Amino acid sequence: MKYLTEFRNGEIAQRMAREIHSITTRPWKIMEVCGGQTHSIIRNGIDQMLPAGIEMIHGPGCPVCVTPLELIDKALAIAAQPGVIFCSFGDMLRVPGTDADLFQIKGAGGDVRVVYSPLDAVELAAKNPDRQVVFFGVGFETTAPANAMSVHLAKRRGLKNFSLLVSHVLVPPAIEAILQSPGNKVQAFLLAGHVCSVMGYWEYPPLAEKYGIPLVVTGFEPLDLLDGIRRAVIQLEAGKHEVENAYSRVVTFEGNRAAQKLLAEVFEVTDRAWRGIGVIPKSGWRLSEAYRDFDAEQRFHITGIHTQESALCRAGDVLRGAIKPAECAAFGKECTPRHPLGATMVSSEGACAAYYNYGRFISAEELATAGSGLSGAAHA
Amino acid sequence: MPEQAKTAGPNASKTAPDFSNWSCPLPLVGYPNIVMGHGGGGKLGNELVEHLFLPAFRNPALENLGDAAVLDLGSGRLAMSTDSFVVQPLFFPGGSIGELAVNGTVNDLAVSGAIPRFLSASFILEEGFPLAQLAAIVESMARAAATAGVQIVTGDTKVVEHGHGDGCYINTAGIGVLRDGVKVGPHRAQPGDAVLVSGTIGDHGMAIMSVREGLEFESQIRSDCAALNGMIAEVLDAAGGAVHAMRDPTRGGLASTLNEIAQSSGVGIAIDEASLPVRTEVQSACELLGLDPVYVANEGKAVFIVTPEAADAVLKTLRAHPLGSNAARIGQVTGEHKRMLVARTAMGANRVIPTQIGEQLPRIC
Numbered sequence: 001m002k003y004l005t006e007f008r009n010g011e012i013a014q015r016m017a018r019e020i021h022s023i024t025t026r027p028w029k030i031m032e033v034c035g036g037q038t039h040s041i042i043r044n045g046i047d048q049m050l051p052a053g054i055e056m057i058h059g060p061g062c063p064v065c066v067t068p069l070e071l072i073d074k075a076l077a078i079a080a081q082p083g084v085i086f087c088s089f090g091d092m093l094r095v096p097g098t099d100a101d102l103f104q105i106k107g108a109g110g111d112v113r114v115v116y117s118p119l120d121a122v123e124l125a126a127k128n129p130d131r132q133v134v135f136f137g138v139g140f141e142t143t144a145p146a147n148a149m150s151v152h153l154a155k156r157r158g159l160k161n162f163s164l165l166v167s168h169v170l171v172p173p174a175i176e177a178i179l180q181s182p183g184n185k186v187q188a189f190l191l192a193g194h195v196c197s198v199m200g201y202w203e204y205p206p207l208a209e210k211y212g213i214p215l216v217v218t219g220f221e222p223l224d225l226l227d228g229i230r231r232a233v234i235q236l237e238a239g240k241h242e243v244e245n246a247y248s249r250v251v252t253f254e255g256n257r258a259a260q261k262l263l264a265e266v267f268e269v270t271d272r273a274w275r276g277i278g279v280i281p282k283s284g285w286r287l288s289e290a291y292r293d294f295d296a297e298q299r300f301h302i303t304g305i306h307t308q309e310s311a312l313c314r315a316g317d318v319l320r321g322a323i324k325p326a327e328c329a330a331f332g333k334e335c336t337p338r339h340p341l342g343a344t345m346v347s348s349e350g351a352c353a354a355y356y357n358y359g360r361f362i363s364a365e366e367l368a369t370a371g372s373g374l375s376g377a378a379h380a
Numbered sequence: 381m382p383e384q385a386k387t388a389g390p391n392a393s394k395t396a397p398d399f400s401n402w403s404c405p406l407p408l409v410g411y412p413n414i415v416m417g418h419g420g421g422g423k424l425g426n427e428l429v430e431h432l433f434l435p436a437f438r439n440p441a442l443e444n445l446g447d448a449a450v451l452d453l454g455s456g457r458l459a460m461s462t463d464s465f466v467v468q469p470l471f472f473p474g475g476s477i478g479e480l481a482v483n484g485t486v487n488d489l490a491v492s493g494a495i496p497r498f499l500s501a502s503f504i505l506e507e508g509f510p511l512a513q514l515a516a517i518v519e520s521m522a523r524a525a526a527t528a529g530v531q532i533v534t535g536d537t538k539v540v541e542h543g544h545g546d547g548c549y550i551n552t553a554g555i556g557v558l559r560d561g562v563k564v565g566p567h568r569a570q571p572g573d574a575v576l577v578s579g580t581i582g583d584h585g586m587a588i589m590s591v592r593e594g595l596e597f598e599s600q601i602r603s604d605c606a607a608l609n610g611m612i613a614e615v616l617d618a619a620g621g622a623v624h625a626m627r628d629p630t631r632g633g634l635a636s637t638l639n640e641i642a643q644s645s646g647v648g649i650a651i652d653e654a655s656l657p658v659r660t661e662v663q664s665a666c667e668l669l670g671l672d673p674v675y676v677a678n679e680g681k682a683v684f685i686v687t688p689e690a691a692d693a694v695l696k697t698l699r700a701h702p703l704g705s706n707a708a709r710i711g712q713v714t715g716e717h718k719r720m721l722v723a724r725t726a727m728g729a730n731r732v733i734p735t736q737i738g739e740q741l742p743r744i745c
Contacts, residue, residue: 090741
């Protein structure tokens with residue numbers, strides 16, 4: 001597979017890991033912002049390849065994890081209504097609201113459907129004029145253009161039965177919130193490559209300057225991640241704080257201008273609550289005045305939702321890197337992927353679930369010996 | 381020759397009528413679709429049996445049309461298995477619910493070390509289901525049974541009201557005779573054993589996903605649906621007691637099967653990701669959707685846990701069989717990290733591959 005295979009070369013990865021070992025003289029804490037990067041780091045075992053002093057902190061860039069409980073409950077209330085077709089990306093279905101998740105709503109007779117693009121939901125609306133079709137528009141700047149396009153098209157086609165339940169969040173304000181939080185430990189960020197493919201990275205130099213912190217635009221394949229980490233370490237070791245692009249095959253400084261224009265037309269910046277973190281000012285998008293008619297929150301007038309996060313759950317501390325998942329008292333006890341207390345235990349990209357699934361029961365030494373017995377055994 | 385077969389064209393034979401031109405003889409002609417009466421135990425139901433099921437599945441045990449089939453299995457130990465099939469869509473690239481229903485039960489018997497002999501087939505049909513589709517399903521079952529060398533000897537049909545079913549559900553149960561001297565089971569894996577898989581993983585699951593609403597891939601992915609008893613018999617002939625465990629990694633994929641074996645046997649299993657056989661188009665589709673092929677279903681693959689001494693011979697036997705040409709040795713059983721599946725990643729690091737909690741869900745980004 002072109003553009004994938006060549007960025008998964010094990011030999012080059014080992015060479016890059018050795019280079020990172022050779023240039024590292026001190027411990028550093030680096031946060032990868034995006035959930036897709038967390039997934040790739042853990043799936044490929046990249047964290048095991050790094051020097052002991054380099055700690056990867058898994059950031060708040062998993063849309064499943066940071067969508068606030070209140071909005072999940074609103075989604076459940078809308079999806080349960082007769083006459084509604086509720087469409088969502090697959091991994092939102094398992095996120096627990098206060099009393100249920102979308103799977104349970106589906107089981108109880110709600111018409112909940114997994115779609116692969118919000119435009120599929122627009123088509124559903126066109127084909128089912130007697131039903132209200134709602135798309136759960138979550139995510140960062142990456143998923144925003146397609147969501148924006150869905151309402152743009154629905155408006156142009158005059159579809160009165162399509163609406164968007166919007167919970168869009170933005171990366172730069174989240175990074176700033178982490179940097180401003182008391183006791184922040186993060187010393188460098190790997191910026192989310194796909195967010196930057198849409199937005200470019202013109203928003204970031206002021207942040208690098210203001211907080212004196214290296215920011216490296218990074219991709220998702222193993223070699224992309226190792227290159228991003230390598231560049232961050234080089235800057236940290238040299239005391240630099242620049243914005244670098246380690247994902248230049250996809251990302252330009254300006255980003256996708258056409259997408260940005262559409263986003264500016266369809267959305268406007270608003271304060272957003274982040275699950276486990278709280279409200280971050282100007283950290284999200286809502287539909288602009290011109291598209292307010294397509295806002296599912298307005299169309300369905302869901303009221304009377306009062307939510308309370310688990311008192312035990314420390315997802316917020318995990319998301320801003322203050323603690324590792326295993327340092328939470330509920331981790332692996334009250335809170336498991338089967339019975340998650342917080343969203344970071346739900347998504348496969350959530351930091352807590354990743355720790356639980358991929359590392360909870362196994363020591364580093366055991367993992368190291370597991371592979372040694374394999375050499376010579378596998379030859380296809 | 382039954383009347384039905386006569387109408388089916390010049391190439392029709394007793395065992396494999398040509399249902400592509402199948403049309404319902406009188407008086408079914410008034411009902412091109414299933415009606416409640418087809419499950420009512422009266423004339424309509426009898427006609428289904430006489431004109432559809434009997435010609436397709438014909439064998440002495442079935443022809444009695446008694447309340448139970450009377451079978452002669454000789455002496456020895458028997459294996460029995462049952463499975464229900466509710467797949468959507470009913471027809472997909474590489475197969476249909478009919479082939480799945482036969483091969484699924486045949487494979488469950490075969491990986492238990494049994495020689496599959498007889499199957500039952502029960503249909504739960506939804507009112508309004510086209511008879512032509514039912515005929516195509518029945519024909520594919522007859523073909524699959526003939527290929528697998530099993531007989532469908534008893535069956536049942538029920539009809540549920542429109543809206544209370546999903547077209548066609550099928551349950552099959554099967555009986556097989558255990559081979560002498562074969563002792564296989566998921567609890568018998570031992571440290572040092574080699575782990576082999578008979579071919580590419582993830583084909584069935586991605587074939588199904590590729591034809592569901594909203595997904596169109598450029599190249600067609602075909603299900604690997606197949607009866608494995610012939611290939612497994614050859615492996616057991618060649619290696620016999622050296623085979624400790626066999627499983628067909630269906631729902632939950634290779635990862636779930638290997639986790640189950642690790643847990644049943646109280647051992648660890650280590651696999652090398654680079655050695656996993658995965659078709660490029662399956663890998664590409666998985667990349668697009670954020671799925672991991674180790675969790676995707678297979679319907680024509682088997683996993684073998686064999687002594688290290690026998691591994692090369694088993695691999696050779698598998699690769700010589702048409703269904704095992706892409707067989708690979710993918711790892712080994714170990715005394716380390718007990719009850720867990722660990723993969724060496726292509727990067728040279730290791731990761732635990734856990735059992736999935738529910739269905740694998742496409743990721744957002």
